[in-house]
């Protein structure tokens with residue numbers, strides 16, 4: 001699979017990640033990594049996992065989520 005954003009620029013770059021929102025293939029230059037807090041119901045309270053989970057998104061989805 002190749003990077004979707006690079007294809008839009010007429011380039012072929014091997015994808016190293018996949019956008020967690022839209023599923024587009026992403027190269028290192030186009031992958032945006034953001035920490036994501038994971039909450040999990042545990043008994044009577046909420047257990048928050050640490051460290052944060054990782055979320056990879058493309059540039060479009062990254063902008064949309066901010």
Ligand SMILES: [Zn+2]
Nearest residue numbers: 003006027030
């Ligand atoms: Zn790319």
Ligand SMILES: [Zn+2]
Nearest residue numbers: 019022058061
């Ligand atoms: Zn995306």
